[in-house]
Amino acid sequence: MKWRKWNNIIHRDLGYLCFGLTIIYAISGIAVNHIDIWNPSYTIERIQSQLAKPVSKEQLSRATIFEILAELDETGLYKNSFRPDPQTLQIFVEGNTLTVNLGTNTVLQEKVTPRPVLHQMNFLHLNHPKKLWSWFADLYAIFLGALAVTGLFVLRGKKGITGRGAWLTTAGILLPLLFLGLYL
Template identity: 30%
Template sequence: MKTKQLRAIHRDLGYFYVGLIISFAFSGILMNHRSTWHPDKYTTEIKEIQVQLPENKSDISDTFVENLANSLHIDDKLKRHMVRRGALRLMFNNTEVEIDVKTGKGEIISFIKTPFISQTMILHKTNSNWWIYYSDIFGISLIIIAVTGILLINKGKFSFKNRGWKLALAGLVFPIVFLLCFL
């Protein structure tokens, strides 16, 4: 393939995906730190509660959870509920409830989605089939952008053949070492 064609493919894919590249990079950085803080939402209120839960976990049904939410005056759409690690967890769109199964003590946490940040983080979390396919095409395009970028400068001391392969190899070493040592 000629340099002119490589340059055109590299340039056009870069232009087409520049917004998505920036969005993925931005939300990816935020996702890296989600165990420290929740960048996609911020807490507006925490309320302590005491409730009576059934002794048998199997009695914690959808109906029980809906009635519990009504009694706690939670006017929010229930997404899911579960009993895990000794706690009943209720997840709503803008509210989370966690109650100790043994003591019935818990808290209601109300939050608001962080504008823009929560929307960009959805790019990494969504399970929509069409988005997954679009993301796959994006991933393939990033590979093409990388390969065409390597092939664009094919002469001189800064070419891939003379210098670039060393930097590419150095760039591969760190993730390989990380995978071998920490995972």
């Protein structure tokens, strides 16, 4: 049949075309699914250390901040500082946030680094770029829909949509409905 030939051609070529983005969405999908137990986009390294000299709460100047940074060998670009409460000083450096406890002279450093590859995948998957990417992602979604529909009619006979395919397709529709029944 002529329509089946075209169906298979569309299914095959869309499959090739969508491969890259499907892999990105699949990996990123698993990563962001478990956002409650880990950070899928950044690694946050926390380092606790003790300052040698006590820092005066009253005389906090830019020079004091640079002394603290020098003692901790922090050479990143200094951005700003903040006092969340009288006991605490926060220092913001490129890629690092230092929280100084002015009572105990302890410092908690939070070094934030984007996870290689995963950060970029999540960036695309979660549509952070917006703009043109939104349209491209819509197009990809349409292609995925077309892939799914054409996939139903690739094979004829026992393994096609009138045989085994019918059972598996029904299961694929029922499974999300089952979860809706359970959780909605």
